[in-house]
Amino acid sequence: xxxxxxxxxxxxxxxxxxxxxxxxxxxxxxxxxxxxxxxxxxxxxxxxxxxxxxxxxxxxxxxxxxxxxxxxxxxxxxxxxxxxxxxxxxxxxxxxxxxxxxxxxxxxxxxxxxxxxxxxxxxxxxxxxxxxxxxxxxxxxxxxxxxxxxxxxxxxxxxxxxxxxxxxxxxxxxxxxxxxxxxxxxxxxxxxxxxxxxxxxxxxxxxxxxxxxxxxxxxxxxxxxxxxxxxxxxxxxxxxxxxxxxxxxxxxxxxxxxxxxxxxxxxxxxxxxxxxxxxxxxxxxxxxxxxxxxxxxxxxxxxxxxxxxxxxxxxxxxxxxxxxxxxxxxxxxxxxxxxxxxxxxxxxxxxxxxxxxxxxxxxxxxxxxxxxxxxxxxxxxxxxxxxxxxxxxxxxxxxxxxxxxxxxxxxxxxxxxxxxxxxxxxxxxxxxxxxxxxxxxxxxxxxxxxxxxxxxxxxxxxxxxxxxxxxxxxxxxxxxxxxxxxxxxxxxxxxxxxxxxxxxxxxxxxxxxxxxxxxxxxxxxxxxxxxxxxxxxxxxxxxxxxxxxxxxxxxxxxxxxxxxxxxxxxxxxxxxxxxxxxxxxxxxxxxxxxxxxxxxxxxxxxxxxxxxxxxxxxxxxxxxxxxxxxxxxxxxxxxxxxxxxxxxxxxxxxxxxxxxxxxxxxxxxxxxxxxxxxxxxxxxxxxxxxxxxxxxxxxxxx
Numbered sequence: 236x237x238x239x240x241x242x243x244x245x246x247x248x249x250x251x252x253x254x255x256x257x258x259x260x261x262x263x264x265x266x267x268x269x270x271x272x273x274x275x276x277x278x279x280x281x282x283x284x285x286x287x288x289x290x291x292x293x294x295x296x297x298x299x300x301x302x303x304x305x306x307x308x309x310x311x312x313x314x315x316x317x318x319x320x321x322x323x324x325x326x327x328x329x330x331x332x333x334x335x336x337x338x339x340x341x342x343x344x345x346x347x348x349x350x351x352x353x354x355x356x357x358x359x360x361x362x363x364x365x366x367x368x369x370x371x372x373x374x375x376x377x378x379x380x381x382x383x384x385x386x387x388x389x390x391x392x393x394x395x396x397x398x399x400x401x402x403x404x405x406x407x408x409x410x411x412x413x414x415x416x417x418x419x420x421x422x423x424x425x426x427x428x429x430x431x432x433x434x435x436x437x438x439x440x441x442x443x444x445x446x447x448x449x450x451x452x453x454x455x456x457x458x459x460x461x462x463x464x465x466x467x468x469x470x471x472x473x474x475x476x477x478x479x480x481x482x483x484x485x486x487x488x489x490x491x492x493x494x495x496x497x498x499x500x501x502x503x504x505x506x507x508x509x510x511x512x513x514x515x516x517x518x519x520x521x522x523x524x525x526x527x528x529x530x531x532x533x534x535x536x537x538x539x540x541x542x543x544x545x546x547x548x549x550x551x552x553x554x555x556x557x558x559x560x561x562x563x564x565x566x567x568x569x570x571x572x573x574x575x576x577x578x579x580x581x582x583x584x585x586x587x588x589x590x591x592x593x594x595x596x597x598x599x600x601x602x603x604x605x606x607x608x609x610x611x612x613x614x615x616x617x618x619x620x621x622x623x624x625x626x627x628x629x630x631x632x633x634x635x636x637x638x639x640x641x642x643x644x645x646x647x648x649x650x651x652x653x654x655x656x657x658x659x660x661x662x663x664x665x666x667x668x669x670x671x672x673x674x675x676x677x678x679x680x681x682x683x684x685x686x687x688x689x690x691x692x693x694x695x696x697x698x699x700x701x702x703x704x705x706x707x708x709x710x711x712x713x714x715x716x717x718x719x720x721x722x723x724x725x726x727x728x729x730x731x732x733x734x735x736x737x738x739x740x741x742x743x744x745x746x747x748x749x750x751x752x753x754x755x756x757x758x759x760x761x762x763x764x765x766x767x768x769x770x771x772x773x774x775x776x777x778x779x780x781x782x783x784x785x786x787x788x789x790x791x792x793x794x795x796x797x798x799x800x801x802x803x804x805x806x807x808x809x810x811x812x813x814x815x816x817x818x819x820x821x822x823x824x825x826x827x828x829x830x831x832x833x834x835x836x837x838x839x840x841x842x843x844x845x846x847x848x849x850x851x852x853x854x855x856x857x858x859x860x861x862x863x864x865x866x867x868x869x870x871x872x873x874x875x876x877x878x879x880x881x882x883x884x885x886x887x888x889x890x891x892x893x894x895x896x897x898x899x900x901x902x903x904x905x906x907x908x909x910x911x912x913x914x915x916x917x918x919x920x921x922x923x924x925x926x927x928x929x930x931x932x933x934x935x936x937x
Contacts, residue, residue: 359448362467362518364389365829368454368504369474370401372798373526375408376822377472377829381445382412383583384830385632388445391463398451405447416441455503457511465508466517470829473504473525475556498532501525505539505551512549522832523551524825546621550832554825560817561673562842564796567815568662568674568749569681569694570859571792574815575911576903576932577857580629581823586902586915589633590833593617593626598898599887601626606880607642610918611635613879615900615934616855620836627837629902631915647877650867651885653895657685658864661742662696663735665768666751667704668796670817674751675714680844682716684937692716697738699723699731725767732771739775739791747792748772752817754798762802769795769806789907841934855898857934859905863927870925875901876918886935899935 365381367374367390374392381388394401417440424436452459465471475498505525512521527533533553540551567574579585589612595601598617605614605628612630619625628636664674678694685693694716698705701724711717719738723730739746750772752765772793779786795806796815806814828835840854862869870878879901885891886899903913907928914921925931 358462359391359464361389361391361464363469364391364464364467366390366463366465366468366471367392367474368471368508369476369500370394370397371474371476373818373822373825374401374474375404376800376819377826378405378445378447379408379412380583380823380826382409382443384826386444390445390447391468392447392449393452393454393459393463394449395454396451398449402447402449405449409443409445409447413441413443455507457507460507460511465511466514468518468521470522470524471508471512472825472829473501473508473523475501475526475528498528501527501532502535502539505536506543509539509543509549509551513543513545517548519547521549522829523549524829524832525551525553526556526821526825527553528556552828552832552835554821554828556821557670557673558676559821559824559838559842561670561675562677562680563820564670564749564751564794564815564817565674565677565681566842567794568664568678568747569660571747571794572859572905572911572930572932573857574794575905576859576913577820579913580857580902581820581827583823583826586629586631586913588615588627588629588827588831588834588837589636590625590627590831590837591636593624596624602883602887602898602900606883608639609636610640610642610876611638611916613900613902613914613918616837616840616898618836618840620833625833627834629913629915642876642880644880645877647871647873647881649870649878649881649885651882652865652867655860655865656687657693657860658744659692659742660694661738661744661746662694663738663746663748664696664698664700664751665731665735665748665772666753666764667700667708668751668754670754671704671708671751675711677844678714678716684844695742697721697734699734725764728771731768732775735772736775736779745790745792747794750793750795752796752798761799762797765795765797766802766805769793855934855936857902857932859930859932862904862925862929862931865931869927870923872922872924874919875914875921875923878923879914879918882931882933897936899933901931901933903932905930905932 365388367377370392378390378392381390392401392405420436420439420441423439424432427435450459450463454460505523508523511517512523525536527536533555536551536553540553543549544551563577580588593601596617596619601617602614605612605626609628612628612635615627615629617624617626630636678696682693687693692715696714696717697719698708698711698717699721700708702722705711705720705722710720721730721734723734725731735748750765750768752762754761756763772791776788776791776793780788794815796817797803797806798816798818800816800819803814803816824838828838841856843854844856870881873881882899882901887896901914903911904923904925905911907926911932912921913932
């Protein structure tokens, strides 16, 4: 008896619902059988010939429908009192034990099921979906960019807490994008009239093709990872932690200090994910993208890759957040128009990067053949990746690679300036962020590539920042191209404005002002300093325009970094073309790499300039070059197809000596005033009329 009670106690603790329904069923069965036996045993008028099983049947019918008492007591007036009392007792007790208990249990079970579904406790049967583990300020942009991918997308988000807030953030972000896209469609539809306008609007109406499921649970739990069908996911994205989502200064400082050392949570998640995806039971070619912000985490991730990655099974891609953003911000400071180009190239909308397996490692052979057979896509490069060769190209869609055509030679030519060299770059860095060392590393690599050996600096940089951060960087003494540092914070308006104005006046060539947003502040303070500095710089430009109506405000390029996308409209109201929402770039890259992991090496290539020890120009980058300096003569009006092929022939064609070749592909151009065109679609249908004030966007060795 003790053993029986022990087993019952354990079962009640582990499976209380199962015990309750079992007891309800046993009580009901016992009650029905006992009631039937009593009714049969009474053998009163109307029941004297009733068998036991018939009595059971009538007992059940009375419980379910009290009116069925007529089957047992046909004439209530002539029936015995005992039989009537028994039948009534059966009805009343049956309604409590059977109908009431069972319905109550089922109601509770259904409510519990709905609650579990809302909290994400039940198992999901999915395949080919995207899984996001953890949540940070970049996450909603990842989901948002999936709106532009082909076909329907399913995203499962697993967060430790804050499910409702995550769902609201996603809903707001997607709704904002859909509204903007539909507004653009309505604007374009105005070019048509009547039925044609309506038809255009219906045909091009932007639709959300994404389903997002947010679940709250343990991101390190193997069981919960299986519950979201991790082994059948197309891509898994492991996000790092934010430190801004707290209002407690003490807690914030502790978390900031810990994250500077490393992120063991991301490492732990990656171990769990890699263990599941590397098994035979998992799908092939799964992609795992993991964010890293420090060398310690990156080193451990590389060790996990060496031990756990199975080629063709799971491919692990580490994204160095600070390193990438540092390189981007340094490039934008030197060539501000790149911000406009990368917004499109790093997304799934418009001209986008793609890759495909290549049967040749000869880049010139691939490029020449591709230019002769494609008008809807542009060849870029050939690179080795994991013992395989891939060719890279840009296009509106991956399907454009299959659109073959014979491209006729029109005889169009251009005259390239063989002695072309970038002019001196003047940059003011205003403020700081956690990526400042990575930004300076980006400047270092640019300086190494464009060092002509004359001893003249290709860059002239001034830094304005508060005392604490200038001292932290040792007043930038390690960077010889930093000509001056000025101690000032956002409250020193006169110092900031006077210093910038004197710097602009002292330099003949254009000046870029890079306004950084401190990402190591509390959530309520995000972007505040950057917006204050922007007001100062805008005031400088307005004063110069007022003093000299002929002042070319194009001489001053303002690049503003913001972290919270909600501040975009505030910054844009100051007519700043180059607003850099830094988190969006990482999000766009993560989205692309989750779908096309072979782009990883390509991105590394274009974001890294050649070091000073490089024997030749080994990597290729995207440059913005002035038409007036890059060409000996401004090219005659032409089509995009003619310009692309003419520039390639002039820089890397057979007539160019091997030692003088500079693999150059034109991707688009920027008109004076800020309008940008990236070549996508049918190149023969894109007219190009360049002026000396315009700039080319090119992919080249140098």
